[in-house]
Amino acid sequence: MLAVTCTSQSMTDPLTGLTVGERPDPIVPDGWTTVRLRTAALNHHDVWSLRGVGLPADRLPMVLGCDGAGVDADGNEVLVHAVVSSPGWAGDETLDPRRSLLSEVHDGTLAEVVAVPTRNLVPKPEGLSWEHAACLPTAWLTAYRMLFTNADVQPGSTVLVQGAAGGVATALVQLGSAAGLRVWVTSRDAARGEQALALGADQAFTSGARLPERVDAVMETVGAATWSHSVNSLRPGGTIVISGATSGDAPTKAELTKIFFKQLRVIGSTMGTRDELERLSRFVVDAGIEPLVDSVLPLADAREGFEAMVAGRVSGKVVFSI
Structure with a gap:
């Protein structure tokens, strides 16, 4: 073969x-x-x-x-x-x-x-193309679990996605937008930010920018380079869901004081289950999402x-x- x-x-x-x-x-x-x-x-x-x-x-x-x-x-x-x-x-x-x-x-x-x-x-599912079906089992499943299993967000919640370009990040934008979340993204590349807006993000900011308000959850795949910004962007009681650290896993500041004082939740998330993949595939079809x-x-x-x-x-x- x-x-x-x-x-x-x-x-x-x-x-x-x-x-x-x-x-x-x-x-x-x-x-x-x-x-x-x-x-x-x-x-x-x-x-x-x-x-x-x-x-x-x-x-x-x-x-x-x-x-x-x-x-x-x-x-x-x-x-x-x-x-x-x-x-x-x-x-x-x-x-x-x-x-x-x-x-x-x-x-x-x-x-x-x-x-x-x-x-x-x-x-x-019927109606899911072969090309789109192949997109789902890794990056899209990771994004689905981050948002709907681990982030504890509801329609209308504001979610920040750090880094707008990667496969998980684009899936987070498309899934979150389809589920009624207000999705913000950061990017070092203005063109990538514009692409995220076209996919359904509500606002795009330069990496590290001060946000208009604090968010309910941060989806973190970048790691060390964005860690402090992720912590500082959360409302008290908010959640960081981390599934990767492409810029390294040793940030300059661990931000432990802010994490305990603001009662933040930091949750690790890895891939997803078979049942979550089945639900994801149905959601993509039912919501008319095109990865x-x-x-x-x-x-x-x-x-x-x-x-x-x-x-x-x-x-x-x-x-x-x-």
């Missing part, structure tokens, strides 16, 4: 380890099944794997990819949930200390066929999409057709 594989790793030149070519069809353990993929999507996780972060070298070669949608062995149209829990785990799979994502222990979705636990299949797609490329041209992501030229999701 055709697949996109990490065959070696380099922190400074990650694309040297990217191989697009033939791989053996997957082995299917008991309790697992196969999905013949129609679309898959690219994530920063895939680039980090090529850099050697989160993917030990002794597991190479590894087929990359967490996002995918296709047809299962019984002919059903499905989305692939990428969080693989350990055998016997029950309950929220994101809390399983032995969980993994596809492409970390088991081959991922940037291939013609992927093997997944049968319980990880989510029916693809922002940067480009659609044949899987054979996957290197082009990786090059764009490494160069920082991506807005929305890069989708591969298979």
Whole structure:
């Protein structure tokens, strides 16, 4: 089968380890099944794997990819949930200390066929295109859990999204706007701020700007560079939901005094559950949301999409057709 594989790793030149070519069809353990993929999507996780972060070298070669949608062995149209829990785990799979994502222990979705636990299949709703289906299982699921499971916000609440350009950030804007939230964004790039406004954000500010009023919740994926601004932007009793730290995880000031004095909540959020993915896919269809797609490329041209992501030229999701 055709697949996109990490065959070696380099922190400074990650694309040297990217191989697009033939791989053996997957082995299917008991309790697992196969999905013949129609679309898959690219994530920063895939680039980090090529850099050697989160993917030990002794597991190479590894087929990359967490996002995918296709047809299962019984002919059903499905989305692939990428969080693989350990055998016997029950309950929220994101809390399983032995969980993994596809492409970390088991081959991922940037291939013609992927093997997944049968319980990880989510029916693809009628009306959800293959391109949009492939956008949902990672960045969009992360955004959904941040907003609707962990942020404790209601329609009419004001939410600040730090950094307007990334896949999670654009999903937060589109989901929050569709759910009746007042969404504000920050960005160092005025053009990215304008794009967020076009996607449904109510206001866009330069990074670190003083806001007109304090917000109910902050969606934090940037980390050290925006941490103090996030804390200072919250009303007393407000919530920071953090799912990443692209600028580093060691801010100059921890802001502990402000956190306890203002009784702020700081909640970590990682990916989401299979059930949340099912609810997300229905919400996207019912609300008429069209996830922002940067480009659609044949899987054979996957290197082009990786090059764009490494160069920082991506807005929305890069989708591969298979």
